[in-house]
Amino acid sequence: MDSRPSVLLTDLYQLTMLQAYIEKGMEEPAVFEFFVRKLPAKRAFLMAAGLEQAMEYLESLRFTASDLEWLADSGRFSRAFVDYLERLRFTGDVHAMPEGTIFFPDEPIVRITAPLPQAQLVETRLMNLLHFQTLVASKAARSVLVASGKLLVDFGLRRAHGAEAGLLAARASYLAGFSGTATVEAGHFFGIPLYGTMAHSFVQAHTDEMEAFEHFAHAQPAHLVLLIDTYDTEAAAGKVVALAPRLKQEGINVKGVRLDSGDLAEHATKVRRILNDGGLADVQIVASGNLDEYALQALIASNAPIDSFAVGTAMTTSADAPYLDCAYKLQEYAGRPCRKRSEGKATWPGRKQVYRHYGADNRIAKDIVTLADDPQEGEALVQPAMRGGQRLAPPSPLSELRERAATELARLPEHLRRLQDSPPVPVQISQSLLNLAKSVDECARGVKRG
Amino acid sequence: MDSRPSVLLTDLYQLTMLQAYIEKGMEEPAVFEFFVRKLPAKRAFLMAAGLEQAMEYLESLRFTASDLEWLADSGRFSRAFVDYLERLRFTGDVHAMPEGTIFFPDEPIVRITAPLPQAQLVETRLMNLLHFQTLVASKAARSVLVASGKLLVDFGLRRAHGAEAGLLAARASYLAGFSGTATVEAGHFFGIPLYGTMAHSFVQAHTDEMEAFEHFAHAQPAHLVLLIDTYDTEAAAGKVVALAPRLKQEGINVKGVRLDSGDLAEHATKVRRILNDGGLADVQIVASGNLDEYALQALIASNAPIDSFAVGTAMTTSADAPYLDCAYKLQEYAGRPCRKRSEGKATWPGRKQVYRHYGADNRIAKDIVTLADDPQEGEALVQPAMRGGQRLAPPSPLSELRERAATELARLPEHLRRLQDSPPVPVQISQSLLNLAKSVDECARGVKRG
Numbered sequence: 001m002d003s004r005p006s007v008l009l010t011d012l013y014q015l016t017m018l019q020a021y022i023e024k025g026m027e028e029p030a031v032f033e034f035f036v037r038k039l040p041a042k043r044a045f046l047m048a049a050g051l052e053q054a055m056e057y058l059e060s061l062r063f064t065a066s067d068l069e070w071l072a073d074s075g076r077f078s079r080a081f082v083d084y085l086e087r088l089r090f091t092g093d094v095h096a097m098p099e100g101t102i103f104f105p106d107e108p109i110v111r112i113t114a115p116l117p118q119a120q121l122v123e124t125r126l127m128n129l130l131h132f133q134t135l136v137a138s139k140a141a142r143s144v145l146v147a148s149g150k151l152l153v154d155f156g157l158r159r160a161h162g163a164e165a166g167l168l169a170a171r172a173s174y175l176a177g178f179s180g181t182a183t184v185e186a187g188h189f190f191g192i193p194l195y196g197t198m199a200h201s202f203v204q205a206h207t208d209e210m211e212a213f214e215h216f217a218h219a220q221p222a223h224l225v226l227l228i229d230t231y232d233t234e235a236a237a238g239k240v241v242a243l244a245p246r247l248k249q250e251g252i253n254v255k256g257v258r259l260d261s262g263d264l265a266e267h268a269t270k271v272r273r274i275l276n277d278g279g280l281a282d283v284q285i286v287a288s289g290n291l292d293e294y295a296l297q298a299l300i301a302s303n304a305p306i307d308s309f310a311v312g313t314a315m316t317t318s319a320d321a322p323y324l325d326c327a328y329k330l331q332e333y334a335g336r337p338c339r340k341r342s343e344g345k346a347t348w349p350g351r352k353q354v355y356r357h358y359g360a361d362n363r364i365a366k367d368i369v370t371l372a373d374d375p376q377e378g379e380a381l382v383q384p385a386m387r388g389g390q391r392l393a394p395p396s397p398l399s400e401l402r403e404r405a406a407t408e409l410a411r412l413p414e415h416l417r418r419l420q421d422s423p424p425v426p427v428q429i430s431q432s433l434l435n436l437a438k439s440v441d442e443c444a445r446g447v448k449r450g
Numbered sequence: 451m452d453s454r455p456s457v458l459l460t461d462l463y464q465l466t467m468l469q470a471y472i473e474k475g476m477e478e479p480a481v482f483e484f485f486v487r488k489l490p491a492k493r494a495f496l497m498a499a500g501l502e503q504a505m506e507y508l509e510s511l512r513f514t515a516s517d518l519e520w521l522a523d524s525g526r527f528s529r530a531f532v533d534y535l536e537r538l539r540f541t542g543d544v545h546a547m548p549e550g551t552i553f554f555p556d557e558p559i560v561r562i563t564a565p566l567p568q569a570q571l572v573e574t575r576l577m578n579l580l581h582f583q584t585l586v587a588s589k590a591a592r593s594v595l596v597a598s599g600k601l602l603v604d605f606g607l608r609r610a611h612g613a614e615a616g617l618l619a620a621r622a623s624y625l626a627g628f629s630g631t632a633t634v635e636a637g638h639f640f641g642i643p644l645y646g647t648m649a650h651s652f653v654q655a656h657t658d659e660m661e662a663f664e665h666f667a668h669a670q671p672a673h674l675v676l677l678i679d680t681y682d683t684e685a686a687a688g689k690v691v692a693l694a695p696r697l698k699q700e701g702i703n704v705k706g707v708r709l710d711s712g713d714l715a716e717h718a719t720k721v722r723r724i725l726n727d728g729g730l731a732d733v734q735i736v737a738s739g740n741l742d743e744y745a746l747q748a749l750i751a752s753n754a755p756i757d758s759f760a761v762g763t764a765m766t767t768s769a770d771a772p773y774l775d776c777a778y779k780l781q782e783y784a785g786r787p788c789r790k791r792s793e794g795k796a797t798w799p800g801r802k803q804v805y806r807h808y809g810a811d812n813r814i815a816k817d818i819v820t821l822a823d824d825p826q827e828g829e830a831l832v833q834p835a836m837r838g839g840q841r842l843a844p845p846s847p848l849s850e851l852r853e854r855a856a857t858e859l860a861r862l863p864e865h866l867r868r869l870q871d872s873p874p875v876p877v878q879i880s881q882s883l884l885n886l887a888k889s890v891d892e893c894a895r896g897v898k899r900g
Contacts, residue, residue, distance in 0.1 A: 005613040008635040011605070012646030015634065020669030026655060070638050076673070116655055123649075127608040128616060135611075155461070158577040159773045161585075161619075163455040164612030166578060184465065185458040188520050196462030199573075201780035204788040205476060205566055219470030223526070231791055313773045322772035323609045323763045330651035338654040341681055 004056075005164075007063055008070075010124040015071070018117045019081045028334035029092075030116040031351045032123070033108035034130055035329075040321030044416040044423050047141045047405060048101045048109045049172045050133030052395055054126050055386060058090040061122065090118050094386035097354075098396070100137075100175055100405030101381060102412065104425045106369055107354045108382060109134070116333060123328045131326050132165065136172035139318040141409060142293040143311055144177035145417050147300060151308035153195045154181035155288060156316025169316040175401050177409065182310070190398060195310075197225040197258045197286065204230065210239045217247050217254070225256040225286060228271070233259060237271040241278030256284035256308070264289070265304035272305040284308060292319065293419055339440045348433055349440045354381040363413040370430030454506075455614075457513055458520075460574040465521070469531045471567045478784035479542075480566040481801045482573070483558035484580055485779075490771030494866040494873050497591045497855060498551045498559045499622045500583030502845055504576050505836060508540040511572065540568050544836035547804075548846070550587075550625055550855030551831060552862065554875045556819055557804045558832060559584070566783060573778045581776050582615065586622035589768040591859060592743040593761055594627035595867050597750060601758035603645045604631035605738060606766025619766040625851050627859065632760070640848060645760075647675040647708045647736065654680065660689045667697050667704070675706040675736060678721070683709060687721040691728030706734035706758070714739070715754035722755040734758060742769065743869055789890045798883055799890045804831040813863040820880030 021027065036046060063071075063085045072082045092114020103109055110130060112119045143152055154173045160166035170186035180193035187194040198216050206212035213226050224247075228236035237257065244254050257275070259267050264287045275283050284307040287299065292314035299306055313319065329347045330338050339349035350371050355378030359365040368376050384392055415423050471477065486496060513521075513535045522532045542564020553559055560580060562569045593602055604623045610616035620636035630643035637644040648666050656662035663676050674697075678686035687707065694704050707725070709717050714737045725733050734757040737749065742764035749756055763769060779797045780788050789799035800821050805828030809815040818826050834842055865873050 005617075006635050006638070008638050009607070009613050009616065010634055011607060011632040012634050012637075012644045013632065013648055016646055016670050016673075017648055017652045017666070020652070020665050021655075023669050024665050030651075030655065032651070067638075074637075076670075120649075120651060123651075124608050125613075128610060128613065131609050132611050157459070157461060158574050158778075159581050159776070160578060161582050161611035161767070161772075162578065162614030162617075163459050163575075164614045166459065167455075168612055182461040182463065184460055184462050185456050187462075187524075188456070188458050188517075194462045196466055198463055198467055199570075201480075201482070201570060201573075201788075202467045202470070204780045205471075205480065205783045207786070215470050215474050216467070219473050220466050220526075223466070317611070317767075317772040319772050322611075322767040322769050326609070328608075330654045333655045336657070338651075 004060060006067060007061060008067055009128075010121065014121050014124060015077065018121055019077055021117045021120070022081055022084050027115045027117060029113055030119040030330060031332035032112045032119050032328050033331050033352065034110040034126065035108045035327060036105050037325040037327060038105050039422070039425065040324065042420055042422055043138070043321065044418065044421055045102050045104060045138070045412065046134060046324070047137040047176055047408070048097045048103055048134055049099050049137035049175055050130040050168070051096050051099045051110065051385065053129045053133070053168070054110065055094065055391060057125055057129060058094065058122060058386065059389070059391070061088070061090045063088065088118070088121075089389060090114065090122065091389040092118055092386075093384070093388070095382050096385045097381045098383065098404060099401045100408055102364065102408045103354070103381070104367060104427045106348060106427055106429070107367060108352050111351060111382060113351070127326065127328050131324055133168050133172040134326075135318045135321075135324055136169045136316065137176040137405070139321070140173035140176035140178055140311075140315050141405070142419060143296055143309070143315065145409060145412075146293050146297040146419065147309060150300070150306070152178045153308065153310045154178055154183065154315065155310040155312035157183045159313040160316040165316065171398070173315060175398060176405055177402065178311075192398070196223070197256075198227045200227065200230045200260075203227065209236060210243060213239060213243055217243070217252050221252040224252060224254050225258055226254060227258045227260065229259055229261045229267070233262065233267045234270050234274060237274040238278075240283070241274060241280060244278070244280055244283075254280065254283050256286050258286040258288060258310075260289040264306065265299055265302045268304045268306045286310060288312070290314070297419060337436055337440050339437060341441070348429065348437060350433065350436050352382070352433065355379065356381055358411065359413070361413070363411050364416070364426065365413075366426040366428055368428050368430055369433060371432050371436060374430060374432040376430065454510060456517060457511060458517055459578075460571065464571050464574060465527065468567045468571055469527055471570070472531055472534050477565040477567060479563055480569040480780060481782035482562045482569050482778050483781050483802065484560040484576065485558045485777060486555050487775040487777060488555050489872065489875065490774065492870055492872055493588070493771065494868065494871055495552050495554060495588070495862065496584060496774070497587040497626055497858070498547045498553055498584055499549050499587035499625055500580040500618070501546050501549050501560065501835065503579045503583070503618070504560065505544065505841060507575055507579060508544065508572060508836065509839070509841070511538070511540045513538065538568070538571075539839060540564065540572065541839040542568055542836075543834070543838070545832050546835045547831045548833065548854060549851045550858055552814065552858045553804070553831070554817060554877045556798060556877055556879070557817060558802050561801060561832060563801070577776065577778050581774055583618050583622040584776075585768045585771075585774055586619045586766065587626040587855070589771070590623035590626035590628055590761075590765050591855070592869060593746055593759075593765065595859060595862075596743050596747040596869065597759060600750070600756070602628045603758065603760045604628055604633065604765065605760040605762035607633045609763040610766040615766065621848070623765060625848060626855055627852065628761075642848070646673070647706075648677045650677065650680045650710075653677065659686060660693060663689060663693055667693070667702050671702040674702060674704050675708055676704065677708045677710065679709055679711045679717070683712065683717045684720050684724060687724040690733070691724060691730060694728070694730055694733075704730065704733050706736050708736040708738060708760075710739040714756065715749055715752045718754045718756045736760060738762070740764070747869060787886055787890050789887060791891070798879065798887055800883065800886050802832070802883065805829065806831055808861065809863070811863070813861050814866070814876065815863075816876040816878055818878050818880055819883060821882050821886060824880060824882040826880065
């Protein structure tokens with residue numbers, strides 16, 4: 001995306017609440033934290049993603065003249081408030097887990113500390129950005145775990161939920177360990193490696209499949225992957241064997257063939273044999289079509305001779321869990337810890353830190369969630385990222401974040417790697433946090449006032 | 451969105467196939483159709499949406515100087531091809547079902563007729579736009595069917611999959627019959643009515659809930675909806691009763707209260723009694739929190755005194771069916787009908803039309819899918835929308851599309867209105883289409899060449 005959505009991409013109540021805050025002079029520091037309440041079914045962990053886009057949003061936050069005019073004309077807002085919005089910039093602090101970090105429920109992955117109106121206003125878009133990339137990275141990481149050693153490529157743009165979803169899903173899946181994407185703009189904008197083959201329509205537009213292969217070979221001599229399931233997969237594999245020597249004379253090597261339908265394991269086995277018998281043992285087999293981590297696991301368990309998987313819709317939409325039960329909650333205002341107690345939605349008050357403990361095998365053993373001013377043993381996961389509206393470091397290259405994600409996945413213990421399980425979450429709430437929660441409750445009940 | 455995504459928001463293979471088409475002079479007219487292969491579970495119909503954004507995309511399709519430079523530098527494309535892209539515009543025809551039309555599997559909702567490279571290139575983004583809005587409109591229509599007479603509002607932006615998803619979900623749900631959205635940019639850009647209340651954080655930022663209500667009332671005197679579940683729902687309802695007379699003296703009317711947690715039916719009943727006993731019978735009750743059409747149906751069946759529902763994540767992500775099994779397939783090239791025969795993915799060849807038949811009750815009885823040149827009785831659903839790259843009519847106001855959607859929903863027979871059923875699809879394939887499919891198969895098998 002070479003252009004940012006309008007700052008009006010927010011909920012109406014953010015603006016109406018802001019007007020009330022401004023009118024009452026409620027501009028003391030507020031602390032909000034973004035976290036996930038609970039894991040989707042059959043999920044054992046999540047992977048943080050989207051911080052970079054969240055920080056870009058905060059840095060560039062401003063109302064344009066046309067936004068302000070529209071707001072003024074809407075009749076909902078005072079002139080004084082519209083003037084305030086004209087001057088509004090994000091001047092707060094951000095603490096966050098770096099992208100690629102494995103995390104669990106009740107752990108803050110982003111903390112915003114800023115004057116209340118700023119910290120409130122940014123809620124909707126911050127959630128929109130952090131939720132989606134975390135959702136996709138967490139889903140993609142599961143394919144990465146089961147398909148180690150195979151090449152994984154994102155093919156999801158066409159059924160992603162709009163333009164930004166397609167682009168950010170390419171980023172989040174690459175971060176989680178995919179090798180690349182078919183989405184050209186993701187190559188252009190993020191520098192993610194691009195992969196592509198050919199479509200059935202290309203074969204169909206020719207009267208002859210062999211002629212289609214030959215045409216495509218001449219147009220894509222350096223990256224030649226032929227789609228062979230349009231009519232009869234094995235017959236088409238035979239055509240590739242017949243064609244390859246002719247292409248070789250012209251200096252063109254067939255790099256791979258793609259299977260997109262039917263029983264992929266069975267076709268891959270037959271096609272592998274046809275290719276090998278035809279002297280094409282180095283031609284790779286790419287599989288696609290309704291793949292997800294479960295399908296990958298089954299194909300790999302069956303020893304199907306597939307070298308590369310294109311994963312699309314199921315990953316881009318996180319189809320088995322298309323949203324996370326996440327929240328961005330006020331934890332402290334003007335130095336006073338807050339806690340929402342709505343039924344089934346109570347949250348832990350105060351500004352928090354997460355300390356990670358590793359076992360002797362260097363795998364994640366447990367996390368302790370505690371107050372930020374209650375230091376503990378372990379690795380502190382929530383780190384300063386922005387102070388006074390300014391980043392503390394330049395954006396990390398995507399390659400670095402990807403390495404971090406790989407390191408994190410390597411540290412997952414066996415019981416957190418299984419696709420079908422919902423193991424207990426390895427998170428412990430500290431005594432200081434339990435005490436604070438109790439005292440905030442008593443305060444709100446009127447037992448005492450803090 | 452005040453700015454369009456780059457034309458590079460496409461799959462790499464579109465560009466590589468294009469280069470091959472151009473090199474071989476394959477620029478004859480091609481016909482592609484967008485359709486859904488089968489319905490998600492527990493769905494009885496779909497609602498077409500997204501045509502307006504698809505047409506805007508086609509009208510504005512062009513490569514910028516920076517796109518072209520990047521493509522040239524990528525090393526994948528010839529100079530001649532990049533020059534071709536510089537001149538490329540969409541000059542084709544569009545036939546489509548108007549937005550808001552009810553449709554079923556195997557029925558084309560959009561047909562593109564254009565020189566092959568153009569019709570191919572637009573595949574990814576057309577699908578991305580048509581799929582998502584159709585997905586959301588189809589989901590939102592189910593809430594509209596079960597909650598007739600209630601006000602429905604989209605609250606889904608925060609967990610929508612990115613910016614465009616949030617904005618287009620507001621549009622698609624409004625088209626399907628929602629009354630409005632909380633997404634400010636959807637009001638700004640599409641003119642959709644805006645609704646909003648207040649957040650728990652607003653209450654928490656005050657040391658006293660009553661004070662929070664009073665502050666908010668003064669900042670939003672004309673649209674006052676108070677959120678009452680932050681601590682104790684019924685106690686907060688009592689505070690509203692105590693506050694309302696004081697506000698009334700200042701000319702401020704409490705318009706509604708919002709419930710967001712717990713047993714919504716039980717709270718609504720208690721709160722309704724408290725409000726009525728306090729002389730606030732005209733204060734409406736708004737419910738939110740993990741709502742979808744099933745929850746709405748249960749709440750309405752229980753006679754819960756709820757006036758308005760805010761539906762968020764489940765609708766915006768179409769959570770029970772986050773994607774459609776849709777396709778954009780080549781049906782004809784250079785006058786020759788095409789058919790993909792990949793296992794489990796065979797499609798009907800040729801350019802098609804859908805004729806709808808109504809029963810004596812004016813409800814949908816059946817559809818006949820046939821060839822465009824095989825006129826039948828019934829209402830022809832696929833209509834010309836663009837010719838030679840030019841729209842045949844200015845964009846329809848959203849209000850008109852919304853009326854069409856309402857008319858369509860009113861024409862659904864009882865058995866297609868139920869949430870839990872998967873009734874047989876009322877679609878009949880014509881004899882002429884069956885004959886063509888058979889002859890295309892025989893042709894591809896080599897029995898004869900067409």
